[in-house]
Amino acid sequence: MIFISFALAACLALLVGFGDASIQIIPGATITAKGTNQHLQAHGGGIIEVNNLFYLIGENKLNGSAFQSINCYSSPDLVTWTFVSKLLTLQSSGDLGPNRVVERPHVIYNDKTKKYVMWMHIDSSNYGEAKAGWATSDSVCGSYTYGGSVQPLGYQSRDLNLFKDTDGSAYLLTEDRVNGLRIDRLSDDYLTVLSPVYLWPELYSYEASAIYKNGNTYFMFASDQSGWDPNDNIYCTSTSLTGPWSAWKTFATAGSKTYNSQTGAVVNIRGVPMYMGDRWKKDNLMTSTYVWLPLELSGTTATMANRVNWILNLSAGTWSPGPSETTPEAESSTNTLSSGAKSLDCSGCSGTKDIGYIGGPPGGTLTFTNVTSSVATTSTIRIAYINGDSTQRYANVVVNGVGNVVAFVPTVGSTPMSSTLTVPLNKGSNTIRFEGYNGGWGPDIDRLMVPIS
Numbered sequence: 001m002i003f004i005s006f007a008l009a010a011c012l013a014l015l016v017g018f019g020d021a022s023i024q025i026i027p028g029a030t031i032t033a034k035g036t037n038q039h040l041q042a043h044g045g046g047i048i049e050v051n052n053l054f055y056l057i058g059e060n061k062l063n064g065s066a067f068q069s070i071n072c073y074s075s076p077d078l079v080t081w082t083f084v085s086k087l088l089t090l091q092s093s094g095d096l097g098p099n100r101v102v103e104r105p106h107v108i109y110n111d112k113t114k115k116y117v118m119w120m121h122i123d124s125s126n127y128g129e130a131k132a133g134w135a136t137s138d139s140v141c142g143s144y145t146y147g148g149s150v151q152p153l154g155y156q157s158r159d160l161n162l163f164k165d166t167d168g169s170a171y172l173l174t175e176d177r178v179n180g181l182r183i184d185r186l187s188d189d190y191l192t193v194l195s196p197v198y199l200w201p202e203l204y205s206y207e208a209s210a211i212y213k214n215g216n217t218y219f220m221f222a223s224d225q226s227g228w229d230p231n232d233n234i235y236c237t238s239t240s241l242t243g244p245w246s247a248w249k250t251f252a253t254a255g256s257k258t259y260n261s262q263t264g265a266v267v268n269i270r271g272v273p274m275y276m277g278d279r280w281k282k283d284n285l286m287t288s289t290y291v292w293l294p295l296e297l298s299g300t301t302a303t304m305a306n307r308v309n310w311i312l313n314l315s316a317g318t319w320s321p322g323p324s325e326t327t328p329e330a331e332s333s334t335n336t337l338s339s340g341a342k343s344l345d346c347s348g349c350s351g352t353k354d355i356g357y358i359g360g361p362p363g364g365t366l367t368f369t370n371v372t373s374s375v376a377t378t379s380t381i382r383i384a385y386i387n388g389d390s391t392q393r394y395a396n397v398v399v400n401g402v403g404n405v406v407a408f409v410p411t412v413g414s415t416p417m418s419s420t421l422t423v424p425l426n427k428g429s430n431t432i433r434f435e436g437y438n439g440g441w442g443p444d445i446d447r448l449m450v451p452i453s
């Protein structure tokens, strides 16, 4: 008896562990925010943890490149995100006025003044002003008071970032197209740029920097200058911000262009160093996605593998690769189609078919009748889709009777993208039905990728 209950307890513990383990971070996916039902609009930003919630702060690109707002979203797990508020909004004139560049907002907390301090790139639409602006707030995701903008220490400032050291001192990381990539010291209240700390001369042509401190080693990450297009990003190390810094090296697979992304931030998520890259889509910036990947740091070496999906264990401060999956095809004959939904040719889709005409006036539906999971758990499902429009499509995805609005940003050509959906699954068979949302057409569905356990 005792032996059996031990075995049962061990088995249950295993199931609970596996259960949590199916919530995954999916680099490069459409991520639907609760509260807007739209793809996350927090580009070029970073993540800060406050009271056990993670806040993602970045640029709203919903309506093109000109400044619209700085957005803030919250998440307990870095997988499911809820829109909270706009921290800065479009003004009638000035730095935050029409047709302005307001990019790469980064926020750090000042323990002495008890203010959240944001610095961001402030510019005219032709990038002629090259300034850094600041704003402050009493709460991380509250309303920020805009302070103004400067050319720090009299130098141009473009892509910028912040680094708060373990002793509370803070630094502006910036790029001056004339002289080079800089680290500058901020004042104790973080509102003034005080003095130069280090300069990489412009012959390197680097930008988009981020610093991560691992033990006593500072890792400095940066990108080459290639506009919105990605390149092989690089890093160097030092035991002091004043140098000497090592030579620059790549950390992602050489030639992969940092898995088609550019460094936005490198953040410490409960001890896991996480790269936050932007996969910019210059022709439709709102469709840009987020490439968040675990960095492996050892001594003075940084490496980063590409991953379709991965799992953060927040309580342990560890991460692991994603689970194995089933890949049910939309065009499978075991699925049910209604009201005009039908199979279409799609050369880039698996099986070269997908299911289109979902939603719209006829109200077409696609139902996967038997999506299996080996445990009852909350899982992150990837939905491979095509959306040939220039704006988002939406679907109501009904999982075992519960509806979820999912956004699908435009895709290019016949190459599918993935949208994520994190939902409870039953042990055994699950029914997943795709319907239109608000009378609109849904995307064409290629297939699902569903964690097995």
Ligand SMILES: *[C@@H]1O[C@H](CO)[C@@H](O)[C@H](O)[C@H]1NC(C)=O
Binding pocket: 016, 017, 018, 019, 020, 021, 313, 315, 316
């Ligand atoms: C997270 O790590 C802790 C400690 O190692 C472990 O007990 C727990 O099962 C892990 N959770 C998941 C979901 O793997």
Ligand SMILES: *[C@@H]1O[C@H](CO)[C@@H](O)[C@H](O)[C@H]1NC(C)=O
Binding pocket: 063, 064, 066
């Ligand atoms: C989008 O941007 C254009 C051009 O900057 C502007 O005319 C328009 O009002 C904006 N639309 C919204 C919804 O903000």
Ligand SMILES: *[C@@H]1O[C@H](CO)[C@@H](O)[C@H](O)[C@H]1NC(C)=O
Binding pocket: 370, 372, 429
């Ligand atoms: C559902 O799929 C599972 C696994 O492929 C299979 O064993 C089971 O027979 C299927 N059930 C139905 C009702 O088709």
